[in-house]
Amino acid sequence: MAEFLLEIGLEEIPARMITGAEAELGRRIGELIARERLADGDVKIVAYSTPRRLAVRVEGLAQAQPDVQEVLTGPSWKIAFPNGEPGPAAQAFAKKAGVDLSALEKTSNAKGEYVSASVLRKGRATAEVLAAELPKEVLSIYWAKNMYWRAGKPERFVRPVRWVVALLDSEILPIEIAGIKAGNQSRGHRILHGSSPIVIETPGAYLDALRGGFVEADVAVRRNTIRKALDRVTRSITATPGARWREDEALVETVVQLTEWPTVLYGSFEAEYLALPEEVLVTVMRDHQKYFAVEDAAGKLAPHFLTVLNTQVDEAGEAIIRHGNERVLRSRFKDAQFFWETDQKVSLTDRVAMLNAVTFQKDLGSYGWKTQRNLEVIAKLHELLQVRGFTAYDYAALEIAGKLAKADLTAELVKEFTELQGIIGGLYAKAQGLSETAAAAIYSQYVPESTDDVIPETVEGQLLGLADRVHTITAMFSIGNAPTGSRDPFALRRAANAIVKILAESALPLRISDVIAAADSQDSRASAGVHEFFVERLNFYLSDVRGFAYDVVNATLAADADDVRDAIARAEALTAARGSEDFLAISAAFKRIKNILRQAAEKGEVVSTTRPTDGLLSSPEEKALLAQASKIAADVTELRQKKNYLAALEAIASLRPAVDAFFDKVMVMASEAEVRAARLALIRFVLEGLSGIADFSEIVIA
Template sequence: MATFLFEAGLEEIPARMVAPAQAELARRVVDLLQRERLLGPDAEVKSYSTPRRLTVCLSAVFESQADVIEQLTGPSWSIAFKDGVPTGAAQAFAKKAGVEIGALTKLTNAKGEYVSATVKKPGRKAAEVLTELLPRELTALYWPKNMYWRAGKPERFVRPVKWLLALLDHAIVPVEFAGVHAANLTYGHRILHGGHAVTINHPSDYLAALEAAKVMPDPDARRHKIRKALDAVTRTVPGARWREDEPLVETVTHLTEWPQVVLGGFEPEYLSLPEEVLVTVMRDHQKYFAVEDAAGKLAPHFLAVLNTETDEQGLATIRHGNERVLRARFNDARFFWNFDQKIPLSERLELLKTVTFQKDLGSYHQKTEANLSLVTALAALLRERGIQFDHSALETATRLAKTDLTAELVKEFTELQGVVGGLYARAQGLGETAAQAIYWQYRPASSEDAIPPTVEGQLLGLADRFQTLTAMFALGLEPTGSKDPFALRRAANGVVKILADSALPLTFDDLLDASGELSPATRSSLTAFLRERVEFYLREARGIAYDVVNAVLAAGSADLPDAVARAEALSTVRDSADFAAISAAFKRSKNILRQAAEKLAFKEEIAATGVVEALLADPAEATLYRETRRLAPLVEELRSRREYGHALEQAATLRPHVDLFFDKVMVMAPEADLRQNRLALIAMVLASFSTIADFSEMVAPVKASSDAA
């Protein structure tokens, strides 16, 4: 067995695209080798990346495929041989199979007698397979944005390919992509190694050779080095610590090949600006880490991660340059902050008439009016349901929520949209409640974000997102496939998370009803879209298994906190033997009822209330009926109190009675009255215990017994 090393060298890849591409390349190469029977069972897979390279290294690669013995089937024997003499059909088949006529044999199967040939298909060399197929895997890599860089050539990639390294042990694999031919060469750090070529004689030399050329190919090693350097450099400031920011750590990891950290400072006078503004300038625009004091307050320092290595004199020069750039950015921010205060938010509302929301939906002024209409309707619902909130602050926040779009600070630092509005509202004395609602209006931006902490903020966030959804869907602009130009999936995810994580007693139907007149088609499309987003939330944000999600949503998802609670309860009991068995029985019952509906026009919703006790002839069915009548009220009482765990445990106690029923009773009895009554019984059982979840959707590991029917 051999070790295969492959590296694609590129111009600098955008940091956000590096890690997904690294993982996908490794997966594709592994799949390719497995598919071609070239990867041993004990293969070790390692992948690396820097801004200029994607690498995968696999051990236990077979140098060639094993030969394969195949039995080929040809025409029928009667056509291939007439009176024992081979016909043209036999000769053609033998030629195709690469065997002599005399090697053909007779194969008898259920369809008849056919000509057969046993052939040996020799395995191909690994280098030959990789040379042919690996370029296809490179071409298939997904990139959010691709580019052409060779005139008249078809290949597209995230950045121009500069070199390829492909080794199977010591041998170069002659892979070619985009006019670049693989060799045993890679390249070191642009500055610290002068960008010179580095010869790799064997895959085992790869890491050490690049380390010597001032490149750390392993992103985990770079990440660890960056964190240690951040800690070490920050300790030079008494009582200080760098502000933890995992996404920024990830970004600088994929921006560097040989990282070093430098500490810089800025004048304390800039701390008079809001912390959110200072951190955004440092983080989003300069990729600097903020530093805070022991009390958690921002300190007049920052940390920059460099993609180089230098001495103290060099660091001093770099520090001075970074401080100068940051000072200019802070001056801009301070100027815009002071300039914006000359026009209060209340006077900016009229300016929104000149800011387009969407060409067919008008301006942000019109968007604000639509938001206000929806907020007013939802606020009325909440008051009816006993929820306390500041209606005046909510109205103020809704009217002024978008006005910071006209502020110079937001135009310069678009990441601060909403945040700036909240800060300006506080500075202008509009009240903390309104300021908080404006500040939090765009949260959550992801499943990891917290929802707005106040009812006013939650209502504003819901109304803003839901109004956008209804308006866009009414125009037929719903997302299709991977295309979502208006970020409607993100908007819907925010709606779902706010409803799921808050105490707001609102359902999707409440939101739809409050949105005014919607066509049946729009309402149907939006309902399906929201259900899809609920599935996504439960699976991705809550980590709930797909079959549990399906089971819970089949029983209803209008009350999202309730759906989450049911899903979590179901997850805790799903692996118990009793529950798995009763899930299988429910699935079986549903199948029987479906078949009866198709063949006998059986109506489940009517029959579920029509069990005739006198017709329960078999003791097993009488017992199931009696136990269902006894357990159903108890389960329903527990369900009404949202004690779903206890309710599911009680439902699972029905298992022995269900098992006995299916073992002893023929559901599809020849007597029409018995058959109808037994169908009604299992319909009653399903209806009685499916209000928490549709257990038939569960993938149960326990195998159900065969149906006596």
């Protein structure tokens, strides 16, 4: 067995792009090995990355592809052997295949008789295959942003390629990527190791060789190193007993991809800044400086921070770096404090008029216009909820929140820290003595930002979030700004995902169509594609977020794609029921019924939509199916009203014996028109009467 190593050395890659690229390179090389038959038993593929490199190490490669016996098919026998003698076509085919004329054989298939030849294809050496295919795989990696760096050259990559290591065991593979020829020399840490090369003797020596150059290429090891260092350094902060760093998985992943040889040190700031809201302080530390916040044993923010360095320094160096980081953070906090105090001089209520000068979208209007439209949507949702008897919220507070929700866009603090919009509005509303319920709704109006987030805790926050997002979606659709392909510049998919999640996880008695209708006013002119857009997002939520099988999702949504919580309940019942043989048999029968009705429609048959009567049915099997289906349909209707979907599905599955007997004994497409019409009406009655929970024909039967 052979070992293989590929390392692509680059200028620093943006941290957010590294994880995906590392995974894709590993996947591409794995697919290449499988496609070219380079495996020698089990193959182990491990990918590595740092800000300056992507690497893959493979164990278990064969030295060469196995030989393969192939059967090549040529021209038809009659053309190749006219009058039974080999003609020009036979000679040309034999030459192409590399065999004698005597080795040609006759092969028959559905299309006729053809000339064939059995040929032994010698496998190529693994080194030859990799040398030919690797550059294409590397340069095909997807990057959100690419760049050219060689004048007149076609390749594009995230950053310029600076070195390439390609080894098969100890031999250098003769490949070239973006003008760089492969060798066995990598590079270490820019500062700690300098410019001298690191020689990689074999793939197995890769990690240790880089560690000698102050580079940890194993992401998992780097992550563990950082976490342990954060713990260790936090314990050294004696000024705050019980100090702990505030867990932040996303920030951990960011600093993992910003460093090659990470170390951690802590700094402090003046306690007076703790008078600012924690959200402001943490955002400054986390988003602007990549610092970890520190809290005391009670979970309250402490006047310290932790920073992850991409270097290793002595005590004197630590002191200098600590001082520099503290000075930068102090300056940031001073700015935030100034903006906070300045913003308080103008109330949120007075800021509403200022929204007329802030553009929401150039073809639609200002944020003042959007605020008015949001309030209209809120009013319509309120009316609908009152009709349905849902009163578990404070409408007056919701109106205040709707009016003031966007006012913080005019605040200096939000202009400086745009990621805090909404949050700052909620904090200002509370600081200015406005309704705490309204303040909480404003604070959470942009939650959830992703399907991993929780929804707003309050009903007022949920309704404000629904109104704001659905208005944005319908307004953008009305001017032709619907998402297309991978393009979604206005983040409408994210907005719709949030709406679906709120409808799924709240107690609001609202359907998708209710929310859309509330925003579909005369001036918004929402297109007919809005509802289909939401169905697509519900499909995504059920499959990608809730993890239901694709055929269960298709079956569920084919029956009803409007009530989100009901769709989840039906999908859960369908998942539980599909393990039953009777249920799978019924699903196959419903697929058969659907196909028969489709074919009948194509032939011009008019199928009655009313329940057939016994008088039109002649055989015992037809009568039994009608009787059983009628009884089960009544039971299913009652169970559906109680939302006892699993029991309803079990009842439907109990129809299997009657369905099996019907199809065993009865020819649906009988020659007599009246008989055929009655039987078509019967199976349509069965299909439509029992498909309210799901379209069972969508279930995949193994």
